[in-house]
Amino acid sequence: GAGVSQSPSNKVTEKGKDVELRCDPISGHTALYWYRQSLGQGLEFLIYFQGNSAPDKSGLPSDRFSAERTGGSVSTLTIQRTQQEDSAVYLCASSLGTGGSEPQHFGDGTRLSIL
């Protein structure tokens, strides 16, 4: 498909385990964004990439969260030593460029549940 692809769609894991969430952006999109949506809440910005660089990591909630992007394409968001408060839907978006003139296209998200 031509849209943003995220995997897995759902992930259930035990507290204390590490998880990796994957995002495959739309081909040619240089900007990539990660958001978190907790139950009943709006989206919370986590991090964005321009190419492989992450100019703004201010939204990452703790040092247990990290993200990388390789080859200007696929990105992974890693959460180490998961906690129950990490349970949320993690959404990825991509855009042709930075700045609001280029709309962000979102994937379907990964629903993460920490037992």
Next chain:
Amino acid sequence: AQTVTQSQPEMSVQEAETVTLSCTYDTSENNYYLFWYKQPPSRQMILVIRQEAYKQQNATENRFSVNFQKAAKSFSLKISDSQLGDTAMYFCAFMIYEKLTFGTGTRLTIIP
């Protein structure tokens, strides 16, 4: 800090009627973008409409239009001739320096 407030957690309207969703925001910046996104049960966020803060003319996209009042920091969404497929969560969002800040959403139900 930038904030976005959606004061209507839930709304419902009869099919074919017009509904307006409200949104206010707070920023000290002058140049930014405003958005309305729709999130159906499928979870995917879909862009409904976008407004550039430096443009005075209100954006329109078919049945969707906005009332942008920059001085009042207000950005409401009007849906005309509402359809069953419009049932979804609607999020107002504001972008500055690549960061989208979202409101908490309005759950809109279109009643047949």
